Amino acid sequence: MSNNVSEENFNGIQIGSFANDNSIVGNTVRNNSNYGIFIFDLSTTNTVKYNTVSGNGIGVQITNASNNSVYNNNFVNNAVQASVETNENTFGNVFYKDLPVGGNHWSDGISPDADNDGLLDEPYIFSGGFDAFPWIGLDGWFSSLPPSDVVAPTTAVSLSGTQGNNSWYISAISVELVATDNQDGTGVASTEYSFDGSSWNLYVGPFEVTQQGETMLYWRSTDNAGNVEEVLSQMLRIDTSPPEIVIATPQNNAEYLLHQIVNADWSSNDSVSGLLSAESVCLNAAALDTLQENVHTCSVTAEDNAGNITTYSVTYYVRYVFGGVLQPINSDGSSVFKLKGSIKVAFQLFDANGNFVTDAIATLTYKKLSNSISGSQSESVITESASEGNVFRYDTDKDQYFFILKTKGLSAGTWQLSVSLDDGTVYTVNISVN
The missing domain is CATH 2.60.40.10 (Immunoglobulins)
Known part of the structure; x- marks a missing residue:
C-alpha cells in the first residue's frame, strides 16, 4: 500500500486479522481521531516506512502483532507518537535499522545532536518500545544514504626500476597499481592485471616484470557496486643486456706482417631494443693499421636504444719477417x-x-x-x-x-x-x- 492519503477517520490505516508481509510505504496519514496506523490481531512481518503520520490520536499502535518493522517515517505532532502493547503475542517489533538507514523522525524528540550526525544522541523512548537512531530532521534518512554508485573506480599505475633511454628500462620493473573509488562510491572491491587482455590475475600487491623486450600490461578495477573500470594498458619495455659485438678480424692476439693489407671485419647487433650506434677508432677504416710494428689494441663501443653501452677490445701484433x-x-x-x-x-x-x-x-x-x-x-x-x-x-x-x-x-x-x-x-x- 503506497502513496495514499488517509485523513479525518477513526483509524487511518489498519493492518489486522493475520495480515502478513505487507508494505505500507509513502503514505500521508493525518488528523485521524484514534490511530494513525494500527497493526493488530496477530499480523506479522509487515514493513512501515517513508510515511508521514501527523495530528493523530496515536501515531502508530501495535497490539497483538509481532516482528513488524517501523522505520524512516515522520511522526509529527501526534497526541501520542507511538505505543506498543506488551503481552505474549506482541514481540519482535522494531522501530529502527542499522545505520545508515536508522530509525524515524519524532517531532517531540528533544535529545541534542552533539556530534552533528543528524541523529539524536539518545534513543527516543515510548510506551512499549524505543527508537535507537531517531532522526532530527524530516526525511533525515534520505540525506544520509549514499547516492547510487554508477561510477567505476580509477586505477593509477606506478612503475619503478632503472630507467634507460627512449622509454626503456635497463632493469626489471616493479609494478604497483593503486585503485580509488569516487568520493561517494561503494569502495574498491578488486584490481586485476593481465599481459594479454584476456587472462586476468588478481592484484594483491606490487609485482615484478622481468621479460625482455616489449610487454603490454593491462589493468582494471571493480567497485563493490559492480562497476568495472575500462581496461587500461601501458607498454613495458625492458632491455638489461648490452649490444653484442663480434670482431672477426682481427682475432684477439692475431699476428700480421709489417705493411700487410688486412681488412677489418666486425659487426654489432642488439636484438631487444635495437642498435643505436657502434663505432671504433681503429677499425672504422677498411684496412688495419700495420704500418707500425709491435702491439696494437682496438676497441668497438656500441650502444642500444635503451642506453646499454658495451666495449669490446682485441689485441693484435705487427711483426717483421x-x-x-x-x-x-x-x-x-x-x-x-x-x-x-x-x-x-x-x-x-x-x-x-x-x-x-x-x-x-x-x-x-x-x-x-x-x-x-x-x-x-x-x-x-x-x-x-x-x-x-x-x-x-x-x-x-x-x-x-x-x-x-x-x-x-x-x-x-x-x-x-x-x-x-x-x-x-x-x-x-x-x-x-x-
Missing part, C-alpha cells in the same frame, strides 16, 4: 768458433711485400748452455773490433743488421745467442766455441 741468422752462423747450431777472434752475427728483416726493414731496433744477449761442444762445423773468426753495448747496427750496403761478438770473453762450450726485436719477437741460435 725475420730472414734468419746469416753466415757464418748456421741456423741449425752446428757452427763451432775458436775462442780467439770475433763472430759476426747478422740477419735481415723484411715487410710483407719483401722490402727491407732498415729502422728496426735489435739487441743481442747470450748465455752458456753447457761446457760440451755441440757443433761440428768449424767456422772462421774475424779480427774486426767488437761492437759496443748490445745493439745491432745496420749495414746499408748489405741491407743487414750486424753485431761483432768477441769470443775472448767466452769459455769453451755451447752458447745460445738471442736476438730481440722491437716488434716483440725473440729469435735464438746456438753456437759452440772451442
Whole structure:
C-alpha cells in the first residue's frame, strides 16, 4: 500500500486479522481521531516506512502483532507518537535499522545532536518500545544514504626500476597499481592485471616484470557496486643486456706482417631494443693499421636504444719477417768458433711485400748452455773490433743488421745467442766455441 492519503477517520490505516508481509510505504496519514496506523490481531512481518503520520490520536499502535518493522517515517505532532502493547503475542517489533538507514523522525524528540550526525544522541523512548537512531530532521534518512554508485573506480599505475633511454628500462620493473573509488562510491572491491587482455590475475600487491623486450600490461578495477573500470594498458619495455659485438678480424692476439693489407671485419647487433650506434677508432677504416710494428689494441663501443653501452677490445701484433741468422752462423747450431777472434752475427728483416726493414731496433744477449761442444762445423773468426753495448747496427750496403761478438770473453762450450726485436719477437741460435 503506497502513496495514499488517509485523513479525518477513526483509524487511518489498519493492518489486522493475520495480515502478513505487507508494505505500507509513502503514505500521508493525518488528523485521524484514534490511530494513525494500527497493526493488530496477530499480523506479522509487515514493513512501515517513508510515511508521514501527523495530528493523530496515536501515531502508530501495535497490539497483538509481532516482528513488524517501523522505520524512516515522520511522526509529527501526534497526541501520542507511538505505543506498543506488551503481552505474549506482541514481540519482535522494531522501530529502527542499522545505520545508515536508522530509525524515524519524532517531532517531540528533544535529545541534542552533539556530534552533528543528524541523529539524536539518545534513543527516543515510548510506551512499549524505543527508537535507537531517531532522526532530527524530516526525511533525515534520505540525506544520509549514499547516492547510487554508477561510477567505476580509477586505477593509477606506478612503475619503478632503472630507467634507460627512449622509454626503456635497463632493469626489471616493479609494478604497483593503486585503485580509488569516487568520493561517494561503494569502495574498491578488486584490481586485476593481465599481459594479454584476456587472462586476468588478481592484484594483491606490487609485482615484478622481468621479460625482455616489449610487454603490454593491462589493468582494471571493480567497485563493490559492480562497476568495472575500462581496461587500461601501458607498454613495458625492458632491455638489461648490452649490444653484442663480434670482431672477426682481427682475432684477439692475431699476428700480421709489417705493411700487410688486412681488412677489418666486425659487426654489432642488439636484438631487444635495437642498435643505436657502434663505432671504433681503429677499425672504422677498411684496412688495419700495420704500418707500425709491435702491439696494437682496438676497441668497438656500441650502444642500444635503451642506453646499454658495451666495449669490446682485441689485441693484435705487427711483426717483421725475420730472414734468419746469416753466415757464418748456421741456423741449425752446428757452427763451432775458436775462442780467439770475433763472430759476426747478422740477419735481415723484411715487410710483407719483401722490402727491407732498415729502422728496426735489435739487441743481442747470450748465455752458456753447457761446457760440451755441440757443433761440428768449424767456422772462421774475424779480427774486426767488437761492437759496443748490445745493439745491432745496420749495414746499408748489405741491407743487414750486424753485431761483432768477441769470443775472448767466452769459455769453451755451447752458447745460445738471442736476438730481440722491437716488434716483440725473440729469435735464438746456438753456437759452440772451442
